[in-house]
Amino acid sequence: MDLEQNFRPGEVVYIIIRNPHAQDVAHVQQAAIVxxxxxxxxxxxxxxxxxxxxxxxxxxxxxxxEAEMAYQEAFGRVDGEYHG
Known part of the structure; x- marks a missing residue:
């Protein structure tokens, strides 16, 4: 399946991305399809x-x-920590 067929330029999405300097750190981040x-x-x-x-x-x-729920399922949640 071609992933690009699911998106249009200008669409706002949310991704889970790892910190390149600390691979055990990830967070939810807003992104645009361009x-x-x-x-x-x-x-x-x-x-x-x-x-x-x-x-x-x-x-x-x-x-x-949706992204926050997936993040919590994959990484758990630390009390008081914000990932947005």
Whole structure:
């Protein structure tokens, strides 16, 4: 299945992303679906001034609530910790 068929440019999604400096740290982050800047026929995720390839390596959710639920299932919850 082609992941790009599920999204349109300008759509806002939520992803679970790991901290590149601490692999045991992850959080939910808002991202936008955009045209890939270097490959005009491809889509990309854009968040915090970074482009990420639109691949199955990302857990992509339509709502922040869905992403938070998946995060809690995968990583648990630390009391008082915010992941948004």
């Amino acid at each position: 045209q890939h800047p270097e490959q005009p026929n491809k889509l990309a995720l854009f968040s915090h001034d970074n482009y990420y390839p639109l691949t199955h390596e990302f857990a992509i959710f339509s709502t922040e609530e």
